[in-house]
Amino acid sequence: MNTAFYLDQFLFAVLPYVVAIAFIPATVYRYRARGFTYSSLSSQFLENQQHFWGLVPFHYGILVVTLGHLVAFFLPQQLLAWNSRPLRLYVLEISGLIFGVLSLVGLAAAVMRRLTHGKVYRVTSGPDWVLFALLLLQIASGIGVAVFHPWGSSWFASTVTPYLWSLVKLNPDLTAISASPLLVKLHIVNAYLVIGLFPFTRLVHILVIPNPYLWRKPQVVRWYGRQHA
């Protein structure tokens, strides 16, 4: 009993802060001082066919699922209101599951591609493999939660969201989390690991999505001698 208590304390009240302490300064430092290391590190140039079938479903799947988590974190009340009608709840749950499966299939295809294609294998680093393992576990456990502990879009908003906000307020409240099923706990702890490793992996390319492109002028001119309009 005591071991479980301390383990929960460590995983859900200490680990998130350790992760945050690693994540924030390392990310800021890398972004500011190591611009050259920021890249999608794309391997499409080396292999083009399987690239499409892995990378596209993975990215669209993971983007939608992540967006869902963010909505549950920032707008729990609205989410619960949406889910108050069963049909809407079903639609949300099923689409979440579809995009989750999409990202898992895509990631599995991408990892297979890296394992089987000689040239792509050569440009895959140690941190890449660790990241792929963690991401596979993360998505698989997420799908497991969705299947075995359904209606997560509702109970996330009423249990996990308050827990996460309690972390933000530096006053961790583990009541709801301690009672959660093992699969849910695994999903959360693994998420902390992914976030902690974020600044040390290729994941940083998320930070440099090219938003200014949408409103800048097509041609870019830089002047050495003057500031030019």
Place this chain on the structure above:
Amino acid sequence: MNVRSQVAMVFHLDKCIGCHTCSIACKNIWTDRKGTEYMWWNNVETKPGAGFPTQWENQDKYNGGWEVGNGKLKLKSTSKEKTVFNIFHNPHMPTMDDYYEPWTYDYQHLFNAPEGPDQPTARPISMITGELIQIESGPNWDDDLGGSPIYAQNDPNLKGLTPEQQAQLFAVERLVFFYFPRICNHCLNPACVAACPSGALYKRGEDGIVLVDQNRCRGWRACIAACPYKKMFYNWNTGKSEKCILCFPRLEAGQAPACFHSCVGRIRYLGNVLYDASRIEEVAKLPDEELVEGQRSLILDPHDPEVIHEARRNGIHDSVIETAQRSPVYKFVKVWKIALPPHIEYRTLPMLFYVPPMAPVMANRSDDVVNGVSDDLFHDIEQSRVPMKFLANLFGAGHESKVRYALRKQKAVRWYRRALTVGDVEMSTAERMLREADSSPEEAEAIYRLTSLCTFEERFVIPPMHREEAIQMLEDPLEHKQSVGFGFMMAPRRGM
């Protein structure tokens, strides 16, 4: 009028002997690193030929360059909206198979092979995987293979040639080819810059050199697809795009770029021109047949007092105006009109121009008898073994008039010099030809001089870059003393 200065170039194709010295000079300085082995910022192609990467001129395959739709200039490969949706997988990305897989040889095996009945051999191994590979393509793979069915006949510029003209190009003992050296064109309307989602690609305001900011490139690969000349390259090791930098560190020190400097045929000319940046978009939207003339009209007369006034007002230094007045490129392109842009129909407004080759036919051979083709001194340019239509596809957006003009003038210059030095043709005929070619004895003399007798200083009129006036230089130079120094101080290693 918005006057800017651009370092522009001319390659004289009649002088290119296809020795590849330029390619080697460039390779040894810039692209001998891991991830860049396959890149040839400078390469020399045989025309007709498939080129590098294979069939790069086939924009149905590569979708490079611009097109005009509904009166608007649009990239063929992407748009702002498409970039968002295609960011995970670029649908128009060429792969290494379109170039070639770089390799070396297993030389160690020559020393380490166990004793056996045969001599050991050094087999080719991939420079990416380290495994043995079967070489299927390589740098300069179709060199001198004019006439070959698998290379020359797949040249996209053969479009629109009659079967007779094609047969003429490929018939054994009549086949013809010429060399087509290529570097980045440092375009006025670069597709690569417009396609870059990160804003990493830029054109330098002072001299128009197009560069990639390596710290800001994120490897989204849009430039690779957008450049119709396929002179953007993806470094598979660092995950960044790279391109010809026109040896700007050399230019800033007053030296010619390495490929220019090393050219043994002296085919290369470099100098700055003044142009009107406010009309770029308008010109890039012109119909195909008006593009060559339109681009010429962008280039301004550096002797015109109004142009000089506007240039000064725009902060262009007097010394840069002075080099523009001496620029060999200005003469070839604007005054003599014998240098033409490659594939202007891509609408990037390339600033590298080519003097089309005459490739004279002096004789042919039938029934084992060598015959003179014509009594004419040099052949009739309409009878050239390189069909006018082929050159027009390369240098005139498919329209022959500009190419014909350039070739007629070149031929007239040859007649004029022949009359002057050998005297076996009538000077009156030569002068009539010059008149018909819109030229004069004075101009012929100048063309002859800059083509045949040009010194280093005449070929390369490098504008002073005035780095001493740069903002960086005006900042406190002692600020970084004993700390990191200036510029990019960390080794460019692949990210984690």
